[in-house]
Amino acid sequence: MVSPPPPALALHGLTKRYDGGLLALDGFDLEIPDGAFFGLLGPNGAGKTTLISAVCNLIRVTGGDLRVFGLPHDSLEARRLVGLAEQDVNLDRFLDVRETLVYHGGYYGMTRRRAQARANEMMDVFDLRGKAGVRAPQLSGGMRRRLLLARALMHEPRLVILDEPTAGVDIELRTELWTYIRRLHEGGTTILLTTHYLEEAEALCEEIALIRDGRLLARDSADGLRAAYDAETLQDVYLRAMAG
Known part of the structure; x- marks a missing residue:
């Protein structure tokens, strides 16, 4: 059984x-x-x-x-x-969108190549590709929400x-x-x-x-x-x- x-x-x-x-x-x-x-x-x-x-x-x-x-x-x-998308927007002000995702992947043990590929996937899913080089403080409130969810899902x-x-x-x-x-x-x-x-x-x-x-x-x-x-x-x- x-x-x-x-x-x-x-x-x-x-x-x-x-x-x-x-x-x-x-x-x-x-x-x-x-x-x-x-x-x-x-x-x-x-x-x-x-x-x-x-x-x-x-x-x-x-x-x-x-x-x-x-x-x-x-x-x-x-x-x-476990992945967490927090209520408070706690994004690193010195990192751009791509760096935020890649660094998060690295924290969870992803290789740099895999983290970069996964970051591209997440930016496409959440329509963030055009903001890849933009730091968090320059993003709109909606874009920050997208990035929070993308970050939570980076390590699958x-x-x-x-x-x-x-x-x-x-x-x-x-x-x-x-x-x-x-x-x-x-x-x-x-x-x-x-x-x-x-x-x-x-x-x-x-x-x-x-x-x-x-x-x-x-x-x-x-x-x-x-x-x-x-x-x-x-x-x-x-x-x-x-x-x-």
């Missing part, structure tokens, strides 16, 4: 208490299957950023276990399997975390990014999406989790959540869950 594949992400009893006493995650449990398109919704301060930072080894957790495709999250193998991760990927972009770029993200998922990539746009979560995600005060409130499809909360819209679900 063939064993089922390990989940893309498995969090068990994950706890994070910051200096000063703030409890950002409180015994948090969550499993995301391999190949899923999963949404994480919650207000500012709910623990979403802490969770993502823990997965990506940007912070140390206080307790609990965190595994990526069955591997300890802080192992080199696990780190190579199996789990891509998108933290507010369409925040502040116009409707044309949002639609374009949705199309690419869907195509990425259809190719087998697991995606974890955080967003404040409820219509974005409903349009893209197969399953959605609601988080508040560092705890998981519920998880289901959009239809399942509406039924569970006796609500007509996902917005009604969200408001009722966060008010409770």
Whole structure:
């Protein structure tokens, strides 16, 4: 009998208490299957950023276990399997578009030749070829968003975390990014999406989790959540869950 594949992400009893006493995650449990398109919704301060930072080894957790495709999250193998497009635009101001991508590939162990080839692929996909020699501060807000996503995908991760990927972009770029993200998922990539746009979560995600005060409130499809909360819209679900 063939064993089922390990989940893309498995969090068990994950706890994070910051200096000063703030409890950002409180015994948090969550499993995301391999190949899923999963949404994480919650207000500012709910623990979403802490969770993502823990997965990506940007912070140390206080307790609990965190595994990526069955591997300890802080192992080199696990780190190579995760790509992060952060909410904040944290691009190096001294690097141009091509350098940003090539250097990122090198960080994840790609040869220079492979990194250059992959950078060309990403610039074509995200329509950045004409900006290859332009430094980040000279890019428009939309182009910076494109570059953030291209950088996250440079090393071909199996789990891509998108933290507010369409925040502040116009409707044309949002639609374009949705199309690419869907195509990425259809190719087998697991995606974890955080967003404040409820219509974005409903349009893209197969399953959605609601988080508040560092705890998981519920998880289901959009239809399942509406039924569970006796609500007509996902917005009604969200408001009722966060008010409770």
